[in-house]
Every structure is written in structure tokens, then in C-alpha cells.
Amino acid sequence: MTNELLSLLVLLLILLDPVGNIPLLISLLRGVAPERRVHIIVRENLIAAALLVLFVFFGDWLLSTLRLTPAALEISSGIILFLIAVRMVFPSPTSAPEEAMRQEEPLIVPIAVPMIAGPAALATVLLTARQGFEPLTLILAILAAVAINTVALLAGERIAQRLGRAGMAAMERLMGLILTTMAVQMLISGLRAAFFAAS
Template identity: 40%
Template sequence: MIELFVSAFITFFVIIDPPGNAPIFASLTTGATPRQRRSMAVRAIVISAIILVFFALFGEQLLGALHISLDAFRIAGGIMLFLIASEMVFEKRTQRREDRAQKIIDTPEIEDVSAFPMAMPMIAGPGTIAAIMLLQARSTGIEESLVVLAALGIILLLTLAALLAAGPLMKLFGQRIEAVITRLLGVILAALAAQFVIDGLVGAFGISVPATG
């Protein structure tokens, strides 16, 4: 049981990457109040938990019934993530925020990023869904399944703590440095999105990717 927990914990930590999601969340929620940021962080974790638990229990049956492969899911998630990355790199989000500045002043509502892209595909993305489905498939008995879910729950709590701490830390850097970080993260997100698509294509069509180095 301990070995299964450690294996599941490490797997989820690497794929979800709580420290990596924190600055991305801070960049996507620039202009939000601390209360709005906290609310979006909690909603992102709750939505992610619901999605992942659902796929842990019924994922294989659902995708099989819809004739959807996990590789197709990876490709779709990569495309969605790339759209967000391009907005971060070319400051389209910044321009859109400036255009809506007066509206934001008049109303507390801002763009909610809790469901997309944070919960899906950043946290409960194709990689995480694949991991939870594979770990559950390898588990024998309800005890091992609960161990896998417990490891996932701890990682989600760590992710929530990282998201809540991201805003104050980003404010320390200032607006200019934050803009540079946002663009850099956008490039990283674009590369991650491309990797999702590549993995999906390799799995779906058997495309060989030459090793580097």
C-alpha cells in the first residue's frame, strides 16, 4: 500500500505540477481581487477533483462508449492550451483587460479561469486523466483504489495552497517583471501544448518521433 501511495503521489505531482501551475494562475488572474482569486482557486480544485474522480470511476467506459481515444483527448487539450499560451505571449489578454477596465471597475466580475484553463486542461488535463485511469486499472480491490484517490487528494490540496500563495508572490516582482514572466510562461505553455499534440499524434497514428541528443 505504501509503495502504491508513493508511486501515485509522485506520478500526480509530476503531471499536475503544483509549483508550475501557481505562477500561471497568478498571470491569468491579474487584476482580480484576493477574494476573487481565492474563489477561482477553490473552484478550480473542486472542478478538477470532480473530473478526475469521475474518470477514475467511469473513464474507460465513457470514452469507449463515445468511441473517443485518450490520444484524441490529448490533441484537443493541447490545442486549447496553445490558444491560451498565444494570448499570454502576444499580450492579447492584457489588451482585453485594458478594454474592459471600466467594466471591471463597475462590476466585481472578471474573467473566470477556474474551469478553463486551470481545472481543464492545466490540472485535470489529458495526462492526469490518463494517469488516474491507468493507476485505477492497475489497482486490485477497493483499498488500493482508495489509496490512489488519497494520493490525488493530497496533490490537489498542495495545488490549492500553491495557487493561493501565487498572487502575493507575483506582486512582489512588479508589473514589468510580471509581464516578462507571463510571456515566458506563455512560451512554456505553448511547448507543453505542442507536446500534448505530439503525444496524441504518436499514439493515434503511430508516428515515430526521432530521439534527440
């Protein structure tokens, strides 16, 4: 259980990408009063955690409703992860969304979803639950990852000042490289399950 928990925790942390999300979060909350920022960050992380936990219990139902096979979900998740990884390694200078310029207090969108609980994280949780992982292990990994994400985002301005622009970019690229490897492995597993399971 410990190895599964650690592997899931690392994967979820890379998907939540707290370091990479710090610049966007700072921009989103620039027009919000400083005393409200802690409340917003904690609230949005709790919403994201609740959504991820819901996918643990309703993953099978969602798969059957949408008539998806585990192999199809694994392949599509791998593609999503790979695209996210490429964006992390080769960031676009115009990748910041227009919401970053908004001044009102954000609720659920865009911080809880999709910044924290994005499509890749939701698909990964759904797929992991479908693969037979113990729900308790998966829930513990989600809660631990979201807790670490919350602490990192709360310390976002100090981390950004310490690392500087070059340090933040280096951390983002390093996590992108790790995520690329995980995405390729997910694609290999999905393709093997889809085309070579009978052989």
C-alpha cells in the same frame, strides 16, 4: 499501499504542475478582486478533483465505450506526457493562452480544465484505475495532490516573488526532466504490452 500512494502522488503533482501554473494563474486573476481570488482557486481545484475522481470510477466504462485497449491508452498517455515534458524543459516564449488577457472571473475553463485537470492528468488517472490500483489509494493520491496544488496556487504570488523568474524556470525544467523519464517508461510499458505480451 504506501509506495503506490507516494508514487501516484508524485506523478499527479508533476502533472498538475502547481509551480509552472503560478505565472498563468496570476495573469488570469489579475483583473479579479483580491478577495475573490482565494474563492476562485479553491473552487476550481475542487472541480478539478471531482473530475479526476469521476475518472477513477468511470474509466472502464469509457475505455469500453471508446473501444480502447489499455496498451493504446498507455502509449497515448506516454506521448502526451512526453510532449508536456518537452514544453516544460524547453518553454515557448509565446505559450501563454489568450485567456490570460481576459478580465472576467474564470469558471471551470481554463483553470479547473485544462490547467489543473488537463488531458495528461485525466488520462493517467483513467489508465491507473484500469491497471487495477485500489480506488481508495488513487482517490487519496488525487485528493492529496489537489490539496497541495491548492496551497501552492494560493501562495502563488509569494512563491513567484521568492523564487524569481530564474527560480521558477529552474523548477519548471526540473519537473519536466522527471516527467520525461516517467513518459518514456510509460511508452516502454505500453509498447511491451501491445507487441510483446504474447511472447
